[in-house]
Amino acid sequence: MTFGTTAQSGWYDLPFPSAVPLSAGTYWIGLIDGVTSNVIALRYDSVANSSAVGPDTYSDGPTNPFGTPSRYDAEQLSLYATYTPGAAGSSPLNTGPPTISGTTQQGATLTATNGTWDNNPTSFGYQWQRCDASGNACGPIGTNSSTYAVLLADVDSTIRVAVTASNAYGQNTATSAQTAVVQGLPSGGTFGQTSVGPTPDPMLADRKRVNSYQLPVAGTVTKLTVYLQSNASSGQQVLKGVIYSDSGGAPGALLAVSNELTFHGGDAAGWYDLVLRSGLSLQPGAYWIGLISGGTSYTAAFRWTSVSGSRRYNTNSYASGPSDPFGAASTDSEQISIYATYS
Incomplete structure (x- = not known):
């Protein structure tokens, strides 16, 4: 936008070339101005440390990332963004079950893969479970880790892992197939x-x-x-x-x-x-x-x-x-x- 010396005071739009999709959160909005100084005056409220200021060459475009501000001041600019609410998001949806790799033997370490998920999970949690040889009577045994060290207590049982995928809209859990029956250590x-x-x-x-x-x-x-x-x-x-x-x-x-x-x-x-x-x-x-x-x-x-x-x-x-x-x-x-x- 070009602002001239004869332009009237008021609200001016700064449209983007296309809509910018954003998730809920905190963002910094503001201006970069060109080579001529002291033509435009901005209005502001005084709010301590509300404004980050840094030098930037207009012809080069705004830096990415912003960089270290030269100063913070109290000028909270009269500036706002207009948005259209997006469609509601969805919690993660499992499209392929988790799997377990490793040797099913006392003393070995098993490793869980997350499986495949739709709707962009942002984090995963794990619960290891011990089941009987048929995969029934399962109970929790492991902490929230993608690996599990097989114990003496696991011998003659099977192991499975429940993986919980989460995002801003919720969470869902998928469970792996059971492993083969855990074997004890050989005699030597x-x-x-x-x-x-x-x-x-x-x-x-x-x-x-x-x-x-x-x-x-x-x-x-x-x-x-x-x-x-x-x-x-x-x-x-x-x-x-x-x-x-x-x-x-x-x-x-x-x-x-x-x-x-x-x-x-x-x-x-x-x-x-x-x-x-x-x-x-x-x-x-x-x-x-x-x-x-x-x-x-x-x-x-x-x-x-x-x-x-x-x-x-x-x-x-x-x-x-x-x-x-x-x-x-x-x-x-x-x-x-x-x-x-x-x-």
């Missing part, structure tokens, strides 16, 4: 290389080396076991077991370190336990297990089988402890005869 198992490899590798000091293996179910790892043989008639070498997470097919974060084992020159060949300082609870997935060696070199040797690209290793001061994360590593084919025991 191992993952890793449980057979004795054909080839010995005398260990350098200040080196760590790991291989990747799959934990098939959730479990708590208590120890690593490695096959060692003597490579010297005297002396000793210290070593510890290590467990690293998998990060895109490479060893990532350090998860656990075992107690120290001292191997003496002349010790018998066999399987040696590397007991963890405390049990390590893990979800099913890939983990890197192995050794860090210290002291003198070449006293102990591990056995290995050739599997292309199976091992990662790097230099690591034993006195400093295994690095976290694993760090840059070299790759070779030495699949160490080492395995983890879990319950």
